[in-house]
Amino acid sequence: MEKFGFTISKIRQIDYDSNDRSIADYIYEREPSFRLCIECGGCSATCTTGNYTNFSLRELHILIKRGENSQVIENLKKCMLCGKCILVCPRGVNTRNIVILARQAFQKSDSYAI
Numbered sequence: 390m391e392k393f394g395f396t397i398s399k400i401r402q403i404d405y406d407s408n409d410r411s412i413a414d415y416i417y418e419r420e421p422s423f424r425l426c427i428e429c430g431g432c433s434a435t436c437t438t439g440n441y442t443n444f445s446l447r448e449l450h451i452l453i454k455r456g457e458n459s460q461v462i463e464n465l466k467k468c469m470l471c472g473k474c475i476l477v478c479p480r481g482v483n484t485r486n487i488v489i490l491a492r493q494a495f496q497k498s499d500s501y502a503i
């Protein structure tokens with residue numbers, strides 16, 4: 390293959406083999422609507438927390454699915470569980486329950502301090 394003298398920057402790489410996706414599996418098992426999310430961002434657009442901080446539920450979903458859990462922990466506490474996002478989700482995702490389950494999964498896991 391032709392070498393162009395550059396490669397993907399390390400910070401842009403996602404290593405699915407080493408990422409821990411047990412938090413995502415925990416949620417999938419208990420809240421199957423998590424699989425219906427198409428990452429459209431409707432929830433983020435309506436989120437009160439997102440209006441005043443850089444919190445994004447859409448981004449949180451992506452990070453959970455990728456198993457980038459240290460970034461998930463950083464952001465998980467910002468959600469106020471108000472439920473506004475549930476009202477606008479076009480896919481009927483039970484978004485609030487996903488946040489609750491993610492918190493639960495981290496609390497039950499020995500690998501994370503939350």
Ligand code: SF4
Pocket residue numbers: 425426427428429430431432433446447450477478479480481482484
């Ligand atoms: S509004 Fe629903 S489908 Fe869209 S990103 Fe949020 S949870 Fe996913």
Ligand code: SF4
Pocket residue numbers: 432435436437438439446467468469470471472473474475484485488
């Ligand atoms: S439940 Fe959380 S993510 Fe949804 S709108 Fe409220 S603060 Fe935002």
